[in-house]
Amino acid sequence: MTSLDTIDETEDSGPGGYAAARLRLLSEKGRSGPSRRASLSRLTDDWLAALFAAGAADTGVRGAALVAVGGYGRGELSPRSDLDLLLLHDGNDPAAVAALADRIWYPVWDLGLALDHSVRTPGEARSTAAEDLKVQLGLLDARPVAGDLGLVAALRTTVLADWRNQAPRRLPDLDALCRERAERQGELQYLLEPDLKEARGGLRDVTALGAVAASWLADAPREGLAEARRILLDVRDALHLSTGRATDRLALQEQDQVAAELGLLDADALLRQVYEAARTVSYAGDVTWREVGRVLRSRAVRPRLRAMLSGGRAPQPERTPLAEGVVEQDGEVVLARTARPDRDPVLPLRAAAAAAQSGLPVSRYAVRRLAQAAPPLPVPWPAEAREELVTLLGAGEATVPVWEALEAEGIVTRLVPDWERVRCRPQRNAVHTWTVDRHLVETAVKASALTRHVGRPDLLLVAALLHDIGKGWPGDHSEVGETIARDIASRIGFDRTDVGVVATLVRHHLLLVETATRRDLDDPATVESVAKAVGSVTTLELLHALTEADALATGPAAWSSWRGSLVADLVRRAAAVLAGDAPADPEQAAPSAEQERLAMEALRTGEPVLALHTEPAAPAEDGEPEPVGVELLIALPDQPGVLPAVAGVLALHRLTVRAADLRAIELPTGATEQAEQSVLVLDWRVAAEYGSLPQAARLRADLVRVLDGSLDIRGRLAEREAAYPRRRGITAPPPRVTVAPAGSRLATVIEVRAQDAPGLLHRIGRALEGAAVQVRSARVSTLGANAVDAFYVTGTDGAPLGDAEAKALATGVEEALR
Known part of the structure; x- marks a missing residue:
């Protein structure tokens, strides 16, 4: 049996000749993307056409055709793609047709190519399509490879007519299929190891949008969709070439190699490109399926409209005012007829806030018009613009789709230019569920539920939106973010005092949870350091709410009732210090x-x-x-x-x-x-x-x-x-043990960061015992697969260790853990 991996490239005819030409094509460094896929499809067409012609001549079959369907029909052959083939025949000589099929299928199998094949008459193909939605979708892309072109043309005409006639019934089924797949595979634009084909926003969804367009019932937004499809296909090509496998899952350990194959800087650049493409596809899907629903609803009420027209009344679409220049029509937020977006710079935010507050999507055409016509906001923003932004952020879950619509048309980056740096930026931490930009929006969503607990909900919501804005720049994202947040808050129009509060919240958004879980709350130095950093009870109250919102928006591993109780205890103690009470000395506390x-x-x-x-x-x-x-x-x-x-x-x-x-x-x-x-x-x-x-x-x-x-x-x-189960191909970074500077007046704080594993704390304890130090207390925290533990230690005399002794201890513990 011949294999694509062992083929003698000197062969120039038959299966060996095709395989050699295929290997040469795939190894050409200058050939990639659509050009290579088109060439691979043509090469495969020529080979299969030759197999068909030889087989038809030997078996005497007439009235038959070889048809490419599905991805092959669209000319989307990746290096390890399946060949989706239909042998179409008129039914006159089934035995000869079966022999012809063997003459085609076996050479394909002999080369080790995956084959999805069927043999049907036009009537059988049409009947199967009526029963199986996936078969019908594949036939929409039917393309003749060899044989009776009239037979294929007739089938295509019939299948398209059936699809359009059945669209009101089949499109809801297709929508449900897409939703079920998204529920199972997740959203491509947020996954660290995404499935390029099956996840929401992937190649399956692009195919579904093409099927909707073929129905003539609705159409997908075209802007950027072809480019998004090309990017996803290019990444899949590179994935096939770098792994040598027919896989659509972009695994972590393969991303650097795929990025290099595509000439990208690194795996982060690769993921960001994939996320951008997936976001374009997902947004197009949202708009398209909303339009499908609107059209189907309008068809359902058409008989009633005809009756109204026969009575001499011309029906008018119902429009409900929502805000100045903004109305609701047919389940969407649109601009009022009297709206003048070219003269109203606040209108984009006003429309977005009205949509989020009413739980309605914004019409794509309204967002497009606002993006094109609305002038930029003056700096600083007028008070109305700031209030509308706060209203939008405070709407809860309804904020997310509205924000995504604004992002899709570039309005968000016009309002907040620094947003471009975090847009679609991956977070290589299993604790995080979302990309940086979506995490910021999700934090605002979680913060909206906590606005009743703070005196300044506007500052909480804006800080929630900006707390990780520094992740788009080098350096400590909290420190960088403080500077960026100060600038943005000033642009938005907050006064100097409020700008300072927002900047402090961004700078210290990790302070409470890290201190509560990694430091001894009974140590006066711990509470005093927090009180000094925060500065006021009002800011502490806001930081407490931001901490919870941030953790809830991060993922299930980032927050628990235990962490919440520790943070609440720290806040209570810090508030007492800010009110003038001295923290209690733990050495004097009675058991x-x-x-x-x-x-x-x-x-x-x-x-x-x-x-x-x-x-x-x-x-x-x-x-x-x-x-x-x-x-x-x-x-x-x-x-x-x-x-x-x-x-x-x-x-x-x-x-x-x-x-x-x-x-x-x-x-x-x-x-x-x-x-x-x-x-x-x-x-x-x-x-x-x-x-x-x-x-x-x-x-x-x-x-x-x-x-x-x-x-x-x-x-x-x-x-x-x-x-202990470990993931294959994943190497954990080595443990790191450091001395926390100024951690305590009563003890030396040794901080350990390591891969979590059974017995880790036991090994740390042995290392500390071997160093002849006394452990006063410990704070143990696990985030995903990572343990972050802090140990308060003293010498045998009960005093903190000297600098050299502390450093030696940290080095010794680190060596013991390695």
Whole structure:
């Protein structure tokens, strides 16, 4: 059997000649894109036509034709595309036709080409198309390759007539098919590993839009659609060539190679180009399917209109005023007849705000007219323009489609020029659901639900829209974003004080969540640093709402009731400091009654004592309760190895650690009035990875065994880690351990960033124990596959480490984790 990968290129006829010519064509560096696809289709046509002619002569078949359908019919052959072929015949000699089919199909299979084939009469093809929508869509692109051209022309005429006659019934089915596929495959313009064909905004949707146009019922916006289709096809070609596989999924590990094949700078440039194309296709689909629905509704009421006309009344479309120059007509927002967009620079924002507030889409023609005719807003903006922007951002979910319509026609980048830098910019972080620009809009959507909790909702919404605007520039996006946000807020027309607040919110939009999850809230330095950065209670209130909105818009892994409670606790403490109250000194805080009781029991028995307290589950946004968290209190006589032992036992029982506080309590032994013994009390917040929580007795028994050496926790965890699932082809970046500058006055803060894995906290604890430092507390946080943990450590004297000692500790822990 001959294969495309092993073909002798010296062959010049038959299957070998075609394969050699095909390989030469695909290896030509100067030939790519539409030119190569067209040449590959012509080359394949010539080869198949020769096979057909030879086969027809040998079998005596007449009244037959070889027809290219689907992607091959459209001339969209990528290097590893299927050949979609129909052998059409008049039905006079089925046995001869079957023999002819074998003469065509087997050489295709022998070359290792994927083949989607069928053998039908025109009547059978028409009947199958009536039953199977996908078959009918393929036949819309039918193109003759060889044989009886009249037979093919008749079939095309019949299929197109059927499609147009059945459009009112078939187009809703096609719409449902597209929606179901989008639900299953996701939106191409936001996926880190998109399917170029099946995802929403991909090549399947381009084909669907062509089918709608063929129905004559409606048509897709043509601007940019052909270019978007070309880009997606070019990327698929490069993907096939770089991988050698017939795949449509742009996997992470292949993106750099595909980008190089296309002459692009890097994988980010590739994804951004793909996202731009997908966005064009998606917007065209939204507009087209809305138009299909409008036409079908109008056809449904046509008999009633005819009756009205027969009575001498000319029906007029109903138009409901929404705002100055803006009306609703037939389920869309359009411009009033009296509107003068050339004299009203605020009209684009007024129309957008009215559409979002009423939950209606903006007519494409209205947006196009506004983009072409409306003059630019003066700088600073008039108050009305600023208010309309805030109204648009505060409309909730309805903001998104309106914003997308403004983006599609370039209005957004006219209003906010810096938007171009973040438009379609990918975020290579599995925690993030959206591209940068869509994340900003989604954050404003989430912030709109929190406007009742703040005194200045306008500042909250604008800061939400701008908080990641710096991601389009090099450097720390928070610092860069502060400068950009200050400029934009001034352009929008806020006064100097409000501009300062917006800039502060953008600069510190990560401050609360990072501090709450990575720092000891009982340390006075932690709360004082937050209060100093924020500056006022009003700004703190806004930052609290922005933090929640940002996290909710990021993705499910970025927010939880636990993170929310930590942030709320930090905000409460910072507000007290801003009000003039000094933060409490944790060294002077007395242990709780529960801690003291457990410590006394541990002192009496000389063994660990455990208590589990279940926290009530908080409902998530979708109404489902979040995983229940628990407080785990452990008391035991002070001894070496406690931290790695406890961490190891928790990992063994599949408990995720969220926070850990360690303190030593001095208790009288009873031997003499002065004699005291130190008892360690560990206060942990944990949650079950899955399944039910383990019993305290089991945890205690395993902890005792680890401490006395009868349970090899390191070996057990090593087995778990070896079995931990890892994605093939993905190499995690190495761990990084640093000393947080000015993290605390009471301890040295060691920050660990590493790939999350079973037993990670146990390994960190062993490294810290080996360095002979004391761990006061820990903040453990996991974002997606990444762990970000902070440990408050002191020397044996209870004082923070010196600079050189701290640096050496960080280096040692990093080496241990590698």
